[in-house]
Amino acid sequence: MEQTYAMIKPDGVQRGLIGEIISRIERKGLRIVAMRMYRITDDVARRHYAEHTEKVFFGSLIDFITSSPVVSMIVEGENAVSVMRTMSGATNPNDAAFGTIRGDFGLDVGRNIVHTADSLESAKREIAIHFTDADVVEYTKAEEAWVYE
Template structure:
C-alpha cells in the first residue's frame, strides 16, 4: 500500500463537546500521522465550495448552517492506505449504522452531526487538501 494523505475535519459538534483530542488519538493509535492541523471558523464561501456536490439537495442549507456554526479542526493525516484507513476508523456516515468502536459510533449525534469528515478517494483528498490547506506544499 502506498503512503497517502487524507483531509480530515473534526466537525463543530465534536469540537463543541471537547472530544477533539480523543478523535486525534484514534487516528494516531492506528498508525496515522498528523502532518498539518489548524482550528478554523468556516465562512459560507468555503462551506459552499467544500459541499458543492450537495448543492441543490434538500439538506444543503442545513449542512452550511452546521459547518459554519462554530470552529472545527482541519488536519491532514498521512500513512499507508490512509484514505481507506481513515474512512474505516470514522465508520458509517449515520452513527446509528456505524460499527462499534468507530468515531461516528462513539461521538456522532446524527447523520449531519457525525463528528468527522474525511476524503473518499485520492482525487478528493488532493482537492480538499488544496482547499483547506492552500499553504501546504505537495
C-alpha cells in the same frame, strides 16, 4: 504514502472530542502533517461540500459546518484515505459500527462529528481548499519502523 483530508466538525469540537479523535489517529500509527483550527466561512463550506449543492439538506449542512470552529487535518499513511473512512464509520451514526468515531459518539446524521475525504481525488481537492503548501510539515516519526514492516 497517501495523504487524506480530515475534519473534526463543530459538534466534535463543542463536545470536547478533539483529543479523543486526534488520539485515535495517532494510536493507529498515522502521521498528522498539517493541522489548523478555524471557523469555516460560507464560501469555503460551499466549495468543500460542492457535490451536495442540490441536496435537500445542503442548507442545514452549510449552516452547521460554519456554526462553530472546526479542526482541519492532513493525515498521511499507507492507505490513509480508506483507513480514515473506516475509522469514521458510516455517514449515519446509527448505522456506524461501534469502535468507529461516529458509532461510538453520534446519534444523528446531521451531527456526525468528523468528515473524511471519500477518495484520493476528493482528498487532493479538499486539501487544496483548506491548506496551502506552507502549512504542511515533512517529518518522520521514530515509531514508524514499528508501525510498518
